[in-house]
Amino acid sequence: MPFRTLARAQIPTVTNVNMLSVAAACRPSEHGVTGNSWLDPRTGTLAYMEDAELAWRRPSWEGRFAVLTVKAKLLGLLGAHAWRSAAAECPPQDLVEAVGPAPPVYSAESSLWVLEAALHVLEAWRPDLLFVATTDFVFHMHDPAAPEARHFVEALDEAIGRLSRLIARLGVTADHGMGAKTRRVDLEAALARAGVEGRVVPVIRDRYTRHHENLGGAAYVHGWEALEAIRGLHGVDQVWTPADAAFGLDLPEDRLGDGLVLAQPHVVFGAGGPSVALRSHGSAHEAEVPFFLSAPPAETARAAGPVANRDLIPWLLGLP
Numbered sequence: 001m002p003f004r005t006l007a008r009a010q011i012p013t014v015t016n017v018n019m020l021s022v023a024a025a026c027r028p029s030e031h032g033v034t035g036n037s038w039l040d041p042r043t044g045t046l047a048y049m050e051d052a053e054l055a056w057r058r059p060s061w062e063g064r065f066a067v068l069t070v071k072a073k074l075l076g077l078l079g080a081h082a083w084r085s086a087a088a089e090c091p092p093q094d095l096v097e098a099v100g101p102a103p104p105v106y107s108a109e110s111s112l113w114v115l116e117a118a119l120h121v122l123e124a125w126r127p128d129l130l131f132v133a134t135t136d137f138v139f140h141m142h143d144p145a146a147p148e149a150r151h152f153v154e155a156l157d158e159a160i161g162r163l164s165r166l167i168a169r170l171g172v173t174a175d176h177g178m179g180a181k182t183r184r185v186d187l188e189a190a191l192a193r194a195g196v197e198g199r200v201v202p203v204i205r206d207r208y209t210r211h212h213e214n215l216g217g218a219a220y221v222h223g224w225e226a227l228e229a230i231r232g233l234h235g236v237d238q239v240w241t242p243a244d245a246a247f248g249l250d251l252p253e254d255r256l257g258d259g260l261v262l263a264q265p266h267v268v269f270g271a272g273g274p275s276v277a278l279r280s281h282g283s284a285h286e287a288e289v290p291f292f293l294s295a296p297p298a299e300t301a302r303a304a305g306p307v308a309n310r311d312l313i314p315w316l317l318g319l320p
């Protein structure tokens with residue numbers, strides 16, 4: 001592609017925060033979604049942050065805006081204002097007839113299916129703007145150098161190449177990066193040992209636990225004493241108060257509990273022993289993502305600051 005660079009993802013580097021930032025072209029402080037999960041203040045319970053009502057801003061592009069995703073969980077956040085939308089997890093009959101039965105979510109093929117569906121949708125639905133979300137399953141499971149990951153990237157590349165021959169403008173970016181994790185820090189156990197009360201919310205937690213076992217590099221902490229106790233723990237990289245996170249990370253101050261904790265590069269937060277072997281994300285160390293456009297952006301757009309994944313659609317459409 002003619003324009004390629006590295007871009008910044010929003011922190012915490014999880015799907016719901018970033019998919020909404022990319023699809024609606026705004027910061028989390030504007031759309032309000034701070035994780036895959038949160039401690040819902042309306043009920044006091046741990047809940048998935050995927051209801052459309054939780055998002056202050058959702059993608060609402062002019063014309064026929066269509067959304068295709070692998071995971072059904074994203075349809076609430078991304079598809080609510082779309083002209084048409086579909087997910088491989090619960091595919092509509094017209095797509096099954098055109099592309100074949102959708103493979104399971106926990107597969108490489110589900111992402112390739114959704115790209116095949118995109119090829120069909122471009123001609124059958126004729127959208128003005130089509131947003132396609134694949135999944136990170138393969139990269140949770142395999143190192144980028146492993147044959148499985150390389151084959152997947154080749155297949156993605158081939159599918160994106162076919163799409164690029166059908167449409168005038170195309171952009172590609174990611175919701176977050178991925179890293180190898182070898183150490184687990186059990187924040188709740190550390191608080192219990194210190195005799196400090198507090199609750200820890202795993203930001204990555206979603207319905208698709210085979211991807212990451214809910215182990216990621218970011219957590220919201222409820223209880224300011226707990227936040228202070230966590231500050232000095234080994235494996236903890238950054239501790240943000242809500243006011244600091246609002247200023248420094250563009251997060252909505254009133255949806256962060258008493259603060260955000262980010263892990264060191266090889267560390268995930270969660271219950272259990274200290275040694276792990278998995279690939280995951282969530283921390284500040286998975287915030288660098290690829291960014292490709294079929295045509296270079298305007299000079300004025302580039303001059304506005306570092307490239308962010310949320311710039312993709314405005315730059316694609318030539319918006320200021």
Ligand SMILES: [Zn+2]
Binds near residue numbers: 136140211212281
């Ligand atoms: Zn993931």
